[in-house]
Every structure is written in structure tokens, then in C-alpha cells.
Amino acid sequence: MDLFLQYVANGVVTGSTYVLVAVGLTLIFGILGVVNFAHGEFYMIGGYVGIVAITMLKLPVLAAIAVVLLAAALVGLVAEAILHKPLKSRDATNSIISSFGLAVALQNAALLVMGPQPQRLNLDVSKIPVLSSLPTDFGPVFLPQQRTLIPLTMVILIGVLYAVLKYTWTGRSLRAMAQHATVARLCGVRVQSVAVVTFMVGSALAGIAGMLMSSIFFVYPVVGNMIALKAFTVVILGGMGNVAGAAVAGLLLGITESLTSAYVANSMRDVVGFVFVILVLLFRPQGLFGKAAERS
Amino acid sequence: MKPYLIGLAVALVLAVAPFVLGGYETNVLMMMLFFVILAVGLDLVAGYCGQFSFATGAFYGLGAYTAAIMSRDLGSPIWLNLPAGAVVAGLFGLLLGIPALRLKGHFLAIVTIAFQTIVYLVISQWTSFTGGQVGVSLPNPAPLTAFGVTLVQLGSLRSYYWLTLAVAVICLLLAWRLAHSRLGSEWIAIRDDETLAAAVGIDTTRGKLTAFIASAALAGVAGVLTAHAMRGVTPDDFTIWISATVVAMMVLGGRGTFIGPILGAVFLVLMPEVLGRLAEYKMLIYGSLLVLAITLMPEGVIGRLRRRAAR
Numbered sequence: 001m002d003l004f005l006q007y008v009a010n011g012v013v014t015g016s017t018y019v020l021v022a023v024g025l026t027l028i029f030g031i032l033g034v035v036n037f038a039h040g041e042f043y044m045i046g047g048y049v050g051i052v053a054i055t056m057l058k059l060p061v062l063a064a065i066a067v068v069l070l071a072a073a074l075v076g077l078v079a080e081a082i083l084h085k086p087l088k089s090r091d092a093t094n095s096i097i098s099s100f101g102l103a104v105a106l107q108n109a110a111l112l113v114m115g116p117q118p119q120r121l122n123l124d125v126s127k128i129p130v131l132s133s134l135p136t137d138f139g140p141v142f143l144p145q146q147r148t149l150i151p152l153t154m155v156i157l158i159g160v161l162y163a164v165l166k167y168t169w170t171g172r173s174l175r176a177m178a179q180h181a182t183v184a185r186l187c188g189v190r191v192q193s194v195a196v197v198t199f200m201v202g203s204a205l206a207g208i209a210g211m212l213m214s215s216i217f218f219v220y221p222v223v224g225n226m227i228a229l230k231a232f233t234v235v236i237l238g239g240m241g242n243v244a245g246a247a248v249a250g251l252l253l254g255i256t257e258s259l260t261s262a263y264v265a266n267s268m269r270d271v272v273g274f275v276f277v278i279l280v281l282l283f284r285p286q287g288l289f290g291k292a293a294e295r296s
Numbered sequence: 297m298k299p300y301l302i303g304l305a306v307a308l309v310l311a312v313a314p315f316v317l318g319g320y321e322t323n324v325l326m327m328m329l330f331f332v333i334l335a336v337g338l339d340l341v342a343g344y345c346g347q348f349s350f351a352t353g354a355f356y357g358l359g360a361y362t363a364a365i366m367s368r369d370l371g372s373p374i375w376l377n378l379p380a381g382a383v384v385a386g387l388f389g390l391l392l393g394i395p396a397l398r399l400k401g402h403f404l405a406i407v408t409i410a411f412q413t414i415v416y417l418v419i420s421q422w423t424s425f426t427g428g429q430v431g432v433s434l435p436n437p438a439p440l441t442a443f444g445v446t447l448v449q450l451g452s453l454r455s456y457y458w459l460t461l462a463v464a465v466i467c468l469l470l471a472w473r474l475a476h477s478r479l480g481s482e483w484i485a486i487r488d489d490e491t492l493a494a495a496v497g498i499d500t501t502r503g504k505l506t507a508f509i510a511s512a513a514l515a516g517v518a519g520v521l522t523a524h525a526m527r528g529v530t531p532d533d534f535t536i537w538i539s540a541t542v543v544a545m546m547v548l549g550g551r552g553t554f555i556g557p558i559l560g561a562v563f564l565v566l567m568p569e570v571l572g573r574l575a576e577y578k579m580l581i582y583g584s585l586l587v588l589a590i591t592l593m594p595e596g597v598i599g600r601l602r603r604r605a606a607r
Contacts, residue, residue, distance in 0.1 A: 035402035037409075086591045092401045093348055094590050097547055100350065101586025104540045108580040225536060229413055232406050267421040274410040281403055282395055 015254020030241020389512025
């Protein structure tokens with residue numbers, strides 16, 4: 001039982017990164033209708049920027065987080081100009097191919113700049129004020145502070161995002177766009193700036209996830225492939241465009257994977273999610289939590 | 297008659313090429329032929345039938361591993377592996393085609409990427425059967441014999457190149473006939489308007505499944521040829537980057553134009569050879585080309601030329 005709880009806790013940690021990556025992906029899809037296959041690369045870039053900021057530039061952690069947020073948001077800005085602005089009046093396959101090309105280009109740019117060897121971020125938690133005072137033992141569960149930081153950040157960021165979506169003017173225009181783009185435009189929503197904001201927010205969330213995870217797992221140029229696929233799994237399970245659904249499905253996927261690798265086989269860990277997603281797409285294409293709606 | 301004559305002329309030029317070129321150049325040409333088969337195969341399902349697949353690399357790998365594992369466990373020769381690779385890849389194509397019956401656009405794209413990843417994970421982790429990361433090595437292809445008489449030696453690079461060329465020509469002929477058959481017209485109808493196609497009595501289920509099978513079987517054939525040419529297979533030869541490359545070839549050349557993907561394959565395989573030291577940036581260039589092509593010229597080079605000619 002104690003081990004079971006430990007596995008669940010590990011699942012929550014990985015699941016939290018899935019949530020961070022998937023929420024951005026689902027926003028970009030739900031609001032703009034862009035299927036962004038380059039989303040995993042935002043994560044990868046976040047990881048590398050974090051490593052450069054902390055290991056090479058010796059920045060304090062909070063400043064490094066700010067740098068990662070800024071850099072990832074900037075990448076999102078550029079991605080919007082490539083994937084959405086020129087293609088928005090065309091059918092969806094165009095942005096699929098284009099984002100796929102962007103993903104391949106970014107991976108290989110990273111390969112040339114950072115090299116193929118996996119790298120890791122040495123996050124010295126003892127220097128972070130609040131975090132270092134957190135306990136590492138929760139009953140039978142042991143969680144180093146680097147790991148605790150991930151669900152913590154996820155809850156804070158998703159909470160902020162939720163509040164922004166719910167209570168601010170920007171959030172209202174985002175939701176209006178998601179409901180009906182044309183009517184939103186008629187009501188005076190600035191479609192182009194909403195698109196840019198969506199991409200920047202999505203990219204920043206994925207970038208933070210990449211940075212935080214790089215203190216536990218390695219970062220390498222194609223790390224984003226697997227993460228993007230996991231995020232798509234989460235987005236599909238939660239229902240395309242459904243932020244709350246993505247949050248629940250992300251945690252569920254993380255826990256399922258952790259339990260699979262503990263009780264079934266470690267090699268089945270990555271496969272289980274994809275099998276799941278193909279089944280969901282076949283039998284419940286609106287997602288586990290989505291309402292059934294006709295698709296054109 | 298004209299396309300056949302041009303095809304024949306090109307095939308003849310390619311057949312005499314090894315006499316003029318060195319071993320390295322012949323190898324490059326052989327690589328080019330593999331990718332021509334892959335790109336034309338993808339064009340059948342994505343260009344003609346409109347079902348986007350990012351799983352070409354997976355079918356390519358399935359064909360290659362079929363050849364490698366059959367040679368290892370059964371000692372089967374290449375002329376048996378070729379149809380076997382096509383059948384195995386084709387069956388998996390059918391498997392992937394089934395979800396495609398219900399899914400469109402991005403959902404389908406995600407499923408094909410998931411399929412590609414599952415195949416990669418299985419071949420790289422099922423060590424007892426596929427050799428894991430080390431892969432499987434193959435002996436020299438045995439000579440083609442009939443009734444105890446040796447017909448063709450396949451051990452040398454040149455003879456293997458001719459075999460590849462012959463198989464490629466057969467594949468392209470088959471693909472051409474398919475694309476211009478009644479079935480090919482049904483694929484185009486499904487691509488252009490699936491509801492209308494179903495309404496005029498086209499069996500869209502059959503249409504989509506056949507397109508997936510044909511595409512996968514061609515990739516399987518290319519896989520068998522590659523496995524024997526490389527004398528072995530490793531999982532990293534069949535990643536999603538291969539799928540990306542083939543998609544780039546098809547999109548650059550022109551979806552659903554038949555000749556477009558062929559030219560795309562020729563261009564993208566020969567380009568790194570011309571680039572010299574810049575060849576390191578090959579995948580970076582492919583990715584950027586894909587973005588540029590879809591933004592500026594989504595119908596591809598051949599598609600653009602044809603539209604201009606039609607005006």
C-alpha cells in the first residue's frame with residue numbers, strides 16, 4: 001500500500017507536466033483551431049533555456065523561471081506568426097503539416113546548438129526560500145523538493161490561468177473566440193491579438209513544464225516528440241479545447257503510466273497512453289468528459 | 297502513351313547510370329529510389345484519397361523488419377521477403393485504416409503519429425524478437441535461382457541496384473495504374489467530398505481502406521529493399537523523421553499529382569549531396585522547406601505548374 005501511494009505520487013508529478021503542456025495545446029486548439037504538433041518543442045526549449053540560465057549564466061531560480069517564461073512566450077509569438085497568421089483562412093491540414101515541419105526544424109536546430117547528449121538541470125533547492133522549508137516525507141511517500149515543485153507550480157499557474165480566463169477582459173475575449181470566432185469578431189474582439197496571446201500563454205506553460213522536468217529527467221533535442229504525443233493524448237482524453245478536462249486527464253494519464261510501469265511492465269509505460277487514445281478516438285471522440293457534438 | 301515513354305526513358309538512363317558513376321553515387325541513386333517508392337505510396341493515401349498519414353516511417357520499418365526477421369529465422373531469400381514485407385505492411389495499413397474510417401483531419405493525423413510511435417517503441421523495446429536498439433543484421437542477398445540455375449547474382453552493389461530499379465519501376469507502374477483506375481477516381485472523389493462520394497454510391501469504406509493498404513504495402517516493399525541494401529536494420533532508421541521527410545517530399549512536389557512526389561523525393565535526396573558540409577543541416581532544411589512550401593505554395597511545384605497551364 002505504501003508503495004502504491006508512492007507510485008501515485010510519482011504519477012501526479014509527471015501528470016502535472018502533462019497538464020501544463022496539454023492546457024496550452026488545448027487552448028490553442030479550442031480557440032484558434034490550430035493543431036500544433038510543434039508544442040513539444042516549446043517544452044524542449046523551456047528545458048534548454050532553463051539549463052542555460054541556471055547552469056551557464058548562474059541565475060537565481062526565480063530569475064531563471066522568468067527568463068524561461070519570457071523566452072518561451074517569445075517562441076510562441078514567432079510560432080503564431082508561422083502557424084496561424086498566414087494559414088488561418090485555410091483548412092486544418094495546412095497547419096498540421098506546417099507545425100510538423102516547424103517541430104522537425106526546431107528539433108534539429110536544438111541538435112546543432114545543444115548537441116545530442118542528454119542534459120540535466122541541477123536545481124539546488126536549498127537556495128529557494130519557501131521550497132527548501134517544505135517537508136520531503138508525506139506519510140509513507142517520499143518526494144524530493146524538486147518534485148514537489150512541479151505539482152505546486154502547476155496548481156498555481158493553472159489557477160492563475162483559470163482566474164484570467166474567468167474574470168479578465170482578455171479571458172472573456174479568449175472564451176468568446178472559442179465559442180464562436182465570427183460572432184466574437186463582430187462583437188469587437190481583436191482576433192489577431194487573441195491569437196498571439198493564446199500562443200504565448202500556451203508556449204510559456206509548456207516552457208515552464210520543460211524547465212521544471214529537466215531537474216528530474218534528461219532534456220534532449222527530440223524530447224518534445226514524446227511529450228507532444230502525451231499532451232495530445234491528454235487533450236483528446238479531456239476533450240479538445242476543454243481546459244478543465246485536460247487538467248483531470250493529465251493527472252490521470254500520469255498516474256496510469258506510473259502504475260503501469262510499476263505493476264505491468266516498464267516498457268508498456270509509453271504504449272498504454274496511445275492505445276488508450278486510439279480507443280477513445282474510436283468510441284468516444286468527444287473525449288472522456290466532453291459533451292457529444294456534431295463534427296463537420 | 298506519352299507518360300509510359302518518358303518513364304521508360306528515365307528508367308533506361310537510371311539503368312546505365314552505374315556504368316558511369318562510382319559506388320557512392322550508385323548508393324545515393326538507390327536511396328533515391330527507396331524514397332521515390334515511399335513518396336508515391338504516401339501520395340496514394342494522402343494525395344489521392346486525402347487521408348493524412350504521418351506513419352510512412354512505421355510501414356517502412358515494418359517491411360524492413362519483416363525481411364530481416366524472416367531472413368534470420370527462416371533464411372528466406374529476398375524474392376520471398378519482398379511480397380512478405382508488402383503483405384505484412386499492408387495488413388498493418390489495414391489496421392491503421394480502420395480508425396481512419398471514422399476520423400478526419402487532425403484526429404487522423406494524431407492517430408497516425410501515435411501509430412508511428414507505437415511501432416517505433418515496439419521495435420526498439422521488444423529485444424528478444426527485434427534485437428532492440430542493436431537491430432538485426434542480414435547476410436548478403438542470396439542469388440536469384442530457378443531450378444538450381446543461378447539467374448541473377450545480387451551480391452554486388454550494381455546487381456542489387458538493378459534489382460531495386462526493377463522493383464521501383466514495377467511499384468510505380470502499379471501505383472500509376474491504381475491511381476488512374478476506377479478505384480483511383482473513387483479515392484479522388486472521397487478526397488474532394490466524402491459525403492457527395494457516398495451519396496453517388498461510392499463505397500467510401502472500401503476506398504479508404506484500399507488506399508491505406510496500397511500505401512503501406514509500397515512502403516513495406518521499400519523497407520525490404522532497404523533492409524537488404526543496408527545488410528541490417530536498426531529502429532532509428534524508421535523514426536518519425538522519415539515520415540516527416542516523405543511528407544515534405546510529397547508536399548513540395550505536389551499532392552495528388554503522381555509526378556510531383558517523385559520529383560520531391562529526387563530533389564530532397566540529392567540536395568544534401570550538393571550541399572556538402574551543409575548536409576549536417578539536412579533535417580533543419582527539410583523542416584523549414586515544409587513550413588515554407590505549405591505557406592507559400594500548398595499545392596506543390598507540380599500543382600502550381602498545372603494550375604498555371606490550365607489558365
